[in-house]
Amino acid sequence: MGNKQFFQEHLFSWFARHQRPLPWKGEDDPYKIWLSEIILQQTRVEQGLPYYQKFVAKYPDIKALAAAPEDEVLKLWEGLGYYSRARNLRATAKFIAGERNGKFPDTYETIRALKGVGDYTAAAIASFAFNLPHAVLDGNVFRVLARYFGIETPTDTPAAKKEFASLAQELLDPARPGEFNQALMDFGATHCTPSQPKCPACPMQPHCVAFRQKKVALLPVKSKTLKKKDRYFVYLVAYFQGSTFVRKRTGKDIWQNLWEFPLLELPEFPADNRDLELLMRKEFHPSQAVSEIRYSKPYRQTLTHRLVTAVFCEIFFPDDTPAEVFERQPFAGCQRVTRAELKKNIAVPRIIDRFLQERALTLTLI
Secondary structure (H helix, E strand, C coil), X not given: CCCHHHHHHHHHHHHHHHCCCCCCCCCCCHHHHHHHHHHCCCCCHHHHHHXXXXXXXXXCXXXXXHCCCHHHHHHHHCCCCCCHHHHHHHHHHHHHHXXXXXXXXXXXXXXXCCCCCCHHHHHHHHHHHHCCCCCCCCHHHHHHHHHHHCCCCCCCCHHHHHHXXXXXXXXXXXXXXXXXXXXXXXXXXXXXXXXXXXXXHCCCHHHCHHHHCCCHHHCCCCCCCCCCEEEEEEEEEXXXXXXXXXXXXXXXXXXXXXXXCCEEEECCCCCCHHHHHHHHHHHCCCCCCCCEEEECCCEEEECCCEEEEEEEEEEECCCCCCHHHHHCCCCCCCEEEEHHHHHHHCCCCHHHHHHHHHHCCCCCCC
């Protein structure tokens, strides 16, 4: 098994030369550390960084975030995905601002009790903000420890979580836990990467079990692969007098409280656009003539348990279309908005945002 003292010493040495310069490193404001950790859940640093900067600029402290309307927070979060994080972020801010008079919790247990905070996030905040001796355990940590110590326990099992958590805690330097945690995560993110790790120039190489046994590509081990469910959406994008129609998603499905166009969900897509048009005329199209109908290319978005494929059916209504057409299905319950309102104030799923961005170059009707 890999040498623990060697690992600690060389990790700190590597970190001193190669750490990533990020705005939340060295930060002593627990609000900003918490904000960065929530944004970085299931998100790469490169993607999350501009969102962190936008949130800090708009909400410089936890009371400012607590006072923000939910739709405003969701709009600022737009494109980052996993929107429950944004809702939990605002809910936690309101709790701390209201119930704790703006004082952020300062123990692992009280941090862990916050909405949207799990074991990893609580350990990260506790060690970074309050220098408490709690080891973090994320994908980077699993990978580095599995390779260096030659651990073949599948990382997606309860046994692995217990084993790796115990090892990470044993390795942790109690005098500087935040620095150790950050070093371990940086090392996994930039050096001991999932593919093409920098083994030839690795300071851990002399005692790395995976390197010595030629198992770098085989570790860490996972026991199962998550199977994603396919979902097929057809969105009706209706253009009328410089506006379109959207509604908020409710219920406990994906993209809760985000806005979308009227939707038809199918068990699978028709073989070609002619069949799709027949289906859409049956389900969506009003009886009177429309000036133009277009079908987009398929757009895809991968979620944790879902693979969503969407086609956008654009229908252009004449300006003299009777108003009562838009009072019945599929427009019932929708709000009529302009393109400017859609862009500025309304948070939509990433798959719709991508469609809107591509159409913005050519579309002038809304």
